[in-house]
Structure formats: C-alpha cells, structure tokens
Amino acid sequence: MPLPLLLTLVIGGITMVVILLHLLGYSKRLHLESEAIIRREWARHFPEDQVNAAHLSADTLSALVETDHGPGLLWVMGADSTAHRAEDVTVTERDDGLTIDLHDFAAPGLTVRLPADARALWRQKLTEHA
Template identity: 45%
Template sequence: MPLHILLILVIGGIASVTLLLHLMGKSRLLTLDVSDAKAAWLRHFPDDRVQDILVSDDRHSALVITERGPGLLWSFGADTVARHLHNFTYVDGETRQTIRFADYGAPRVRLCLTADERPLWVAPALQEFF
C-alpha cells in the first residue's frame, strides 16, 4: 500500500475515533458529588479511611480528609486522579489556585475555587499542609 494512502487512513481513523468519543460525551470532565468522590478515592487508595469530603462548587475537584491527612481528588477527562497532599507547593491566584506536586505523574493541578470555598479548603486545621 502506498505511504500516502496509509497516512490518510491512519489520520482519518484517529480523527473518526476522536469525533465519536466526543459525540458520545466522553470528552466532558467528570462531575463529582460526595459519594462519587468517596468511591473514586477508595478506588485509588482502598486502605484509607475517609473522614470528610469537600467537593468544589464546579464539582471537578474534592478535598478528601483521611486518617493519613488531606488529599486531593480531581477530574481528568472521564476519570479521576488522586494524590495525598504531601510534598507540594500551593499558589493562590486571583481566579485559580495551583498545586504543584513533586511527582512527575501529576506535576501540577489547577483548581477553580470560589472566594467562599478557599477558607474551607485552607482551614486552620490544614494550615500546616498549605
């Protein structure tokens, strides 16, 4: 098969699959509620005991309080990513907050917390972590 035909088939196939997934709704960010956040956290860390969960107003991230300390859960496409809040830096921006982990697998997370949410997420009990 000539290379230019093969190239057209490969590019067309990738574009078709991408369009099909988008039309099926698989490109939307997952929205979380408390029960979804707890189930997702326990899927990532089955040995943790969840004590409390704060879901952001945009429903794309959650602060999870466990016996091992706080953790962050966020939407990544149609799935979630979870990290314990150890060894990170927190940058508070005007419209977005950034958490930088010392982990090449999840180097940076951008949160969109409202002014009302920030004090709840960065509560006095969590000051040592932020």
C-alpha cells in the first residue's frame, strides 16, 4: 500500500473516532454537582472509605471530602476525577479561593475557587489533620 494512502486512512480513521466520541458525549467535562456524585467518585478511588461529609467548591470542579480516614480532596480532570488523601498539605489563601500543595510529586497542586466563608472551613478541615 502506498504511504500517502496509508497516512490518509490512518488520519481519517482517527479523526472519525474523535468526532464520534464527541458526538456521543464522551468528551463532556465532569462536574461534581451533588453529594451523590462526590460519594460515587470518591468510592471509585477509595472504596474502603466511609464518606462522612462533602463540601463542594464554587465551580463544581473540586470537593473536600471528610472520611473516616481523615480529609481528602477530589477534583475533576476532564471527563474523569482524581482523589487524594489530605495527610500533609500546605494551604495558601488567594483572592478567589485556596491553593493547596499536596507535597506529592505524582499529584499537582490544586487551586480551588471558594467564597470567603468556605475558605475558612476548608482551611480548618485540611490543616487540623496535618
């Protein structure tokens, strides 16, 4: 098979798969819109944990989760979520929320948009177990 024809078929096939996935809704960004979604997503990452409470960020892209193993953070990465136990974190206040450094090379720092009253609660929950 000539190389130009092969490249056309491969590029066309990949393009069609991307378009099909987008049209079927698989490219939608996840939003943590309810406590049920937060509990479901946390259970995917830590099935042995008992979730006691969940506090949602203003943009519905992250949540502070209180569990029987201590606090944790759940945040959106595209159409999926990731979770991290908040065992050793540094919390820095910003004008629009908090920056949370997880001190883990495998997990990035997290910037969470929060109103002023929620910032104090998040800071307290995250630092009381540190």
